[in-house]
Amino acid sequence: MLSFKNISLLLLGLVEWGIFLVLIMYKLFLFATLTETVFYSEGAFGFIKNIFLFLFYGQTFNYLRHDLVLVSFGFLTLSTFWILLFKRRIRIILLTIANGLLTLLIYADLIHYRYFGDFTSFAELTQLNQVRDVSDSIISLMEWKDLLFWIDLLIILPIVIFVLKKVTFPNADRKIFSALIFLFIGWFSLAQGMFQFYFDHGGKGIVDKMISDVTVYNHVGLLGYHYFDARRFFKDLYVSKKGISSKQKEQIIEFFRDKEPKINKETFGLMNGKNLIVVQVEALQDFVIGRKVSGIEITPFLNRLKEESMYFQNFFHQAGQGRTSDADFLANASLYPLSSGSVFVRFPSHSFQTMAKVLRENGYHTSVHHAFEAGFWNRNIVYPQWGYGDFYSKEDFQEGENIGWGLEDKEFLIQSVEQIPEAPFYSFLITLTSHHPYTMPEKHHKLNVNGINDALLRDYLQSIHYVDRALEEFVSVLKRKGLWDNSIVVFYGDHDAGILNEGEESGLFATEGSQNHIDFLLEKNKVPLFIHLPGNALAGTYDTYGGQVDLAPTLLHLLGVSTEEFYYIGEDLLFSENRHPVVFAGQEMTDGHVWYTPGDDSDFYKGKCYDIQSKQQVSVEACYTVYKQGVAETEISQNIIIGNWIGNRK
Numbered sequence: 206m207l208s209f210k211n212i213s214l215l216l217l218g219l220v221e222w223g224i225f226l227v228l229i230m231y232k233l234f235l236f237a238t239l240t241e242t243v244f245y246s247e248g249a250f251g252f253i254k255n256i257f258l259f260l261f262y263g264q265t266f267n268y269l270r271h272d273l274v275l276v277s278f279g280f281l282t283l284s285t286f287w288i289l290l291f292k293r294r295i296r297i298i299l300l301t302i303a304n305g306l307l308t309l310l311i312y313a314d315l316i317h318y319r320y321f322g323d324f325t326s327f328a329e330l331t332q333l334n335q336v337r338d339v340s341d342s343i344i345s346l347m348e349w350k351d352l353l354f355w356i357d358l359l360i361i362l363p364i365v366i367f368v369l370k371k372v373t374f375p376n377a378d379r380k381i382f383s384a385l386i387f388l389f390i391g392w393f394s395l396a397q398g399m400f401q402f403y404f405d406h407g408g409k410g411i412v413d414k415m416i417s418d419v420t421v422y423n424h425v426g427l428l429g430y431h432y433f434d435a436r437r438f439f440k441d442l443y444v445s446k447k448g449i450s451s452k453q454k455e456q457i458i459e460f461f462r463d464k465e466p467k468i469n470k471e472t473f474g475l476m477n478g479k480n481l482i483v484v485q486v487e488a489l490q491d492f493v494i495g496r497k498v499s500g501i502e503i504t505p506f507l508n509r510l511k512e513e514s515m516y517f518q519n520f521f522h523q524a525g526q527g528r529t530s531d532a533d534f535l536a537n538a539s540l541y542p543l544s545s546g547s548v549f550v551r552f553p554s555h556s557f558q559t560m561a562k563v564l565r566e567n568g569y570h571t572s573v574h575h576a577f578e579a580g581f582w583n584r585n586i587v588y589p590q591w592g593y594g595d596f597y598s599k600e601d602f603q604e605g606e607n608i609g610w611g612l613e614d615k616e617f618l619i620q621s622v623e624q625i626p627e628a629p630f631y632s633f634l635i636t637l638t639s640h641h642p643y644t645m646p647e648k649h650h651k652l653n654v655n656g657i658n659d660a661l662l663r664d665y666l667q668s669i670h671y672v673d674r675a676l677e678e679f680v681s682v683l684k685r686k687g688l689w690d691n692s693i694v695v696f697y698g699d700h701d702a703g704i705l706n707e708g709e710e711s712g713l714f715a716t717e718g719s720q721n722h723i724d725f726l727l728e729k730n731k732v733p734l735f736i737h738l739p740g741n742a743l744a745g746t747y748d749t750y751g752g753q754v755d756l757a758p759t760l761l762h763l764l765g766v767s768t769e770e771f772y773y774i775g776e777d778l779l780f781s782e783n784r785h786p787v788v789f790a791g792q793e794m795t796d797g798h799v800w801y802t803p804g805d806d807s808d809f810y811k812g813k814c815y816d817i818q819s820k821q822q823v824s825v826e827a828c829y830t831v832y833k834q835g836v837a838e839t840e841i842s843q844n845i846i847i848g849n850w851i852g853n854r855k
Contacts, residue, residue: 222289225300226281228357229307233277233427235353236311240318242422280428305358312354314427319346323419323791324430326526326545327438419791420803434545441551441847449848457772457850460841466769469779474765476738480692481564481631481760482683484618485532486672487639489698491518491731492715493669499653503670506677507696507735514737516746517778519797522732523752524700525790529635530582532699535753537561537591537633539773541788541842548846549582554590556852558771560757561631562592567766570594570626575635576602576612593633597624608645614638614672618679622686638675639668641703659710665702690739693763697756698732705729723800723820730789734778738763743779750797751778752787772845774838786835794835801828801835 236242288299314324422430449457493503494511502508510516524531527547534540534548538557542548548555561571572595579585579598588596601624605616614636625632643664649671654663676696683689705711707725715728734751736759738744755775758768762777776785788794792803797817804811814828815821844850 221297221300225304229281232308232311232354236315239315276429277426308354316346327435448853449844453844457841457844467776467780468762469777472779473762476693476763477765478629480628482692483695484634485699486696487636487699488702489732490702491733492728494733498666501652503666504673506673510735513741513744514735515743517734518746519748519750520732520734521730521752521787522700523754523789529699532753536756539754539757539775540845541839549587553583553586555849558851559591563766564631565592570630572626573633574621574624576617577637608638610637610640615675615678618675619682622682639672643668645671661704662711665704694737696735701729721820723815723817749778749781750787774842786831788835788839794831796831799828799831801832
């Protein structure tokens with residue numbers, strides 16, 4: 206029987222664990238405050254008020270659910286209750302370590318959110334070896350107020366060391382009893398705060414599909430998001446080894462059997478036998494094309510190239526968490542990227558019908574060029590698998606001026622021309638200079654940006670102005686080598702720059718002063734696409750709505766390679782009628798007529814639909830056809846990737 210003394214000793218034995226729970230719950234609240242998510246809508250006062258209403262007035266659990274108190278507390282309790290089974294000395298050590306690791310995870314999410322607008326995934330956490338390479342970008346996203354996450358550890362660590370050295374702990378009993386109590390409390394919190402409500406009201410679909418990180422977070426909190434994200438990661442890993450189900454195989458076969466061929470027959474094979482040079486430009490967005498700052502063009506060369514090439518003014522990036530690697534995958538494999546992590550990291554040995562592989566089978570020599578570490582994004586594993594005959598990485602380039610992440614673009618591009626194989630060839634080049642945080646040496650600042658207050662926007666414009674000059678020099682070399690008139694030469698942006706904020710100076714600059722939500726969404730996701738053909742063939746501005754997933758079918762069709770039997774999601778950009786939707790990470794999508802934004806769960810009717818021409822919100826029904834096709838394409842693409850459909854179908 207428990208006496209008052211025993212109960213007191215039991216509670217005293219839980220003091221350090223209670224402190225741990227309070228600290229982590231505070232950090233989750235701090236995270237929500239700094240990111241203006243979930244807790245923030247209620248504020249600190251509302252947070253405390255809801256707990257008070259629940260404890261003293263018996264208000265519904267939904268008061269707590271809205272602030273994710275029960276859900277976060279439940280996951281935290283269930284993940285650490287086992288620590289109570291250890292002796293107090295070991296328990297203190299384990300709780301200190303757990304505090305440090307969870308703080309690191311929460312802080313990583315904060316940095317990730319500031320740039321990408323979502324949270325780190327388990328797949329990304331497996332790439333910690335790449336953190337050193339992106340340290341400049343990480344440092345630029347840190348703020349002084351972030352010290353609030355770490356100040357407790359700075360205070361606690363010396364205290365813990367002192368206590369462990371100086372204090373003798375009495376033997377603790379009833380450890381199992383304590384652990385079982387908090388196991389029950391943790392489960393009860395989850396059952397009331399999440400499972401009972403969400404799984405009875407459609408929430409199961411949200412965590413099963415994991416369409417949007419932010420949506421899952423809004424429903425199950427930060428720790429809940431990481432739990433379900435890790436579950437998805439291992440589930441996909443299992444499927445990749447076992448293979449997809451018979452039903453999913455049938456769906457893939459049926460989808461491509463019914464897929465309508467959309468090819469511009471008049472231009473098919475127009476460039477038969479020509480070389481192909483594709484340049485993926487880091488963080489190049491469309492809003493800079495044709496724009497001036499203080500009377501000076503931001504991209505004077507690309508502005509001239511626009512008149513001599515096919516310029517697609519409604520072309521969009523579709524990259525997700527894999528960013529540059531996603532753009533590479535989209536453009537070369539014509540499939541959507543994974544909803545979590547990068548194909549390069551998670552499935553580097555899976556087979557795809559890439560442009561390099563297809564053109565190599567058609568007699569082309571193939572090469573890929575990137576002046577960075579060969580192992581970054583597993584490129585040294587992926588590119589040979591994709592059919593590239595040669596991969597030129599950092600060690601293959603002569604030393605020159607380093608800007609940002611490595612060798613500056615002008616030198617990189619010029620040296621790459623010397624590495625290009627004999628004709629006919631396909632060469633894929635990936636630039637680097639205009640990478641976040643966009644810092645450039647003062648000598649390369651050629652724009653007068655004094656009228657712009659946003660420092661990141663100023664730096665971005667300077668870096669893009671420099672890259673424009675590098676691309677001009679690259680084309681000059683191609684012309685001197687006789688390659689310009691014998692090659693299709695392509696330039697496109699890999700992803701957004703991560704600098705545009707709606708209603709703020711950067712967003713208003715991109716939209717030229719418009720505060721319409723649709724104008725912002727369009728400019729935030731647009732990247733330019735230039736396709737230059739010998740003799741300036743087909744030059745002009747094209748209004749076709751398309752994305753990076755459409756690039757491979759377009760270029761292969763120009764070269765006379767039929768893709769009708771390929772497992773390509775994309776379509777020929779020169780075919781403009783009844784096109785498939787442009788689908789973005791997070792399941793936003795558009796067909797050029799309407800724009801669909803999903804709601805907080807997988808229910809189509811909770812989303813919003815906008816008419817692009819009027820720029821007004823309309824009935825969500827107007828987006829149904831676009832949504833249905835976009836979701837189908839995404840699911841088919843995910844199954845092809847995860848199940849290694851191309852590699853296993855033979």
